[in-house]
Amino acid sequence: MRKVKSTPDVVMFKTFSYIVTGFLALVCLFPFLLVVSGSFTPEKTILSHGYSIIPPAFSTEAYQTIFEAPSVILRAYGVSLSLVVCGASIGLFITSMAGYVLHRKSFKYRNFFAFFFFFTTLFSGGLVPWYILIVKYLNMKNTFFALLLPNLLSVFNIIIMRTFFSTLPDSMEESAKIDGAGEFTIFTRLMLPMVTPALATVGLFISLSYWNDWYLANLFISSNNDKLFPLQFFLYRVLSSMDFAGKLSQLTGIPTPKMPKESFKLAMTVVATGPVIFLYPFAQRFFIKGITIGAVKE
Numbered sequence: 001m002r003k004v005k006s007t008p009d010v011v012m013f014k015t016f017s018y019i020v021t022g023f024l025a026l027v028c029l030f031p032f033l034l035v036v037s038g039s040f041t042p043e044k045t046i047l048s049h050g051y052s053i054i055p056p057a058f059s060t061e062a063y064q065t066i067f068e069a070p071s072v073i074l075r076a077y078g079v080s081l082s083l084v085v086c087g088a089s090i091g092l093f094i095t096s097m098a099g100y101v102l103h104r105k106s107f108k109y110r111n112f113f114a115f116f117f118f119f120t121t122l123f124s125g126g127l128v129p130w131y132i133l134i135v136k137y138l139n140m141k142n143t144f145f146a147l148l149l150p151n152l153l154s155v156f157n158i159i160i161m162r163t164f165f166s167t168l169p170d171s172m173e174e175s176a177k178i179d180g181a182g183e184f185t186i187f188t189r190l191m192l193p194m195v196t197p198a199l200a201t202v203g204l205f206i207s208l209s210y211w212n213d214w215y216l217a218n219l220f221i222s223s224n225n226d227k228l229f230p231l232q233f234f235l236y237r238v239l240s241s242m243d244f245a246g247k248l249s250q251l252t253g254i255p256t257p258k259m260p261k262e263s264f265k266l267a268m269t270v271v272a273t274g275p276v277i278f279l280y281p282f283a284q285r286f287f288i289k290g291i292t293i294g295a296v297k298e
Helices: 006-040 042-047 061-066 072-105 110-119 127-137 144-151 156-167 170-178 183-211 217-222 233-252 261-293
Strands: none
Touching: 006 261, 042 261, 061 127, 061 233, 061 261, 072 110, 072 144, 072 156, 127 217, 144 183, 144 217, 156 183, 156 217, 170 183, 183 217, 183 261, 217 233, 233 261
């Protein structure tokens, strides 16, 4: 590739681009820095002086509140990690198979099945029939499967996989069939290695949906079954307990121990988003390529 000559216009454009990009990066980074700083700020300082990038005083009271019972929060971490690992691996495999089948022109009923997939994006049975199905007919209340199965499949992810498979030439499948390869062998050994960016993108989507979910636990896990609480739902319950204690103290006049409510919210955000922040840089390049190719077919 021929090297572009550094003319004054090129230098000026690069300088302007770096300045604008750097400014936008700082704008995006500022809220997170504010959250991290606030999580290490004493509660009284936040209430009196507000939030600041450089905290006037330093305190770990909020993190001490979160990790007051380490075994409980580690168990919640374990449940969330188990959901991410199991859900991402199983969901990614099923999603990729569905996308591969729907893109195959030789599949006679692909439009018929695609209609039912896409129909669910416009209409649904509603919350009550879905709840009855999970609890009464599938008997999954207070089980790990109640947290795992509902998020396994997403039509949006299937569309991404189908579009990505459509960018691959059909001649590859035909040559593999001539060599005697079966359908499943073609899918696992030939097609999947070629759609790694799409797999990374969809895998990240599925992982985030499991990691950030607290609603399923709120619906299907009883309050006394805390061994199945994922991290997000556990932190939500702790924050709700703090709100309830504060309102009870106002109504009854009975003093309750002062809890770092504001700094706790920020520390809770740091604890919940920490693993995602460390994971995202490794999947970023696949994520960008997968979204670009999966969204637009040339």
